[in-house]
Amino acid sequence: MGDDVLQGYRQSIDNIDAALVHLLAERFKVTQAVGRHKATTGLPAADPGREEHQIARLRRLAEDAQLDPEFSEKFLRFIIDEVIRHHQRQQGGTAA
Numbered sequence: 001m002g003d004d005v006l007q008g009y010r011q012s013i014d015n016i017d018a019a020l021v022h023l024l025a026e027r028f029k030v031t032q033a034v035g036r037h038k039a040t041t042g043l044p045a046a047d048p049g050r051e052e053h054q055i056a057r058l059r060r061l062a063e064d065a066q067l068d069p070e071f072s073e074k075f076l077r078f079i080i081d082e083v084i085r086h087h088q089r090q091q092g093g094t095a096a
């Protein structure tokens, strides 16, 4: 006995979660490279102008995809803040 319908949904959720982990792993690989580049060229860890554009773009994409734009912004903000902490560490600074 078992709920085959729930099982089917959960299999799909597990596949999506795996894809999210892989996507995040690739994103952090690239941002680590950006952090190394910034550390060697003396660029600041954070770029608020770039972040503003990314968040505005993601909110538009979320609306088109019928995903809550507030959630999308919070999600991206959470990731970007972690990237900035990595960049600060790569610059030898004290990460917040």
Ligand SMILES: C=C(O[C@@H]1C=C(C(=O)O)C=C[C@H]1O)C(=O)O
Pocket: 031, 034, 045, 046, 047, 048, 050, 051, 054, 079, 080, 083, 084, 087
């Ligand atoms: C990756 C960068 O560094 C920071 C992190 C960002 C991100 O995770 O998307 C965006 C802007 C920067 O504050 C960058 O400058 O492109």
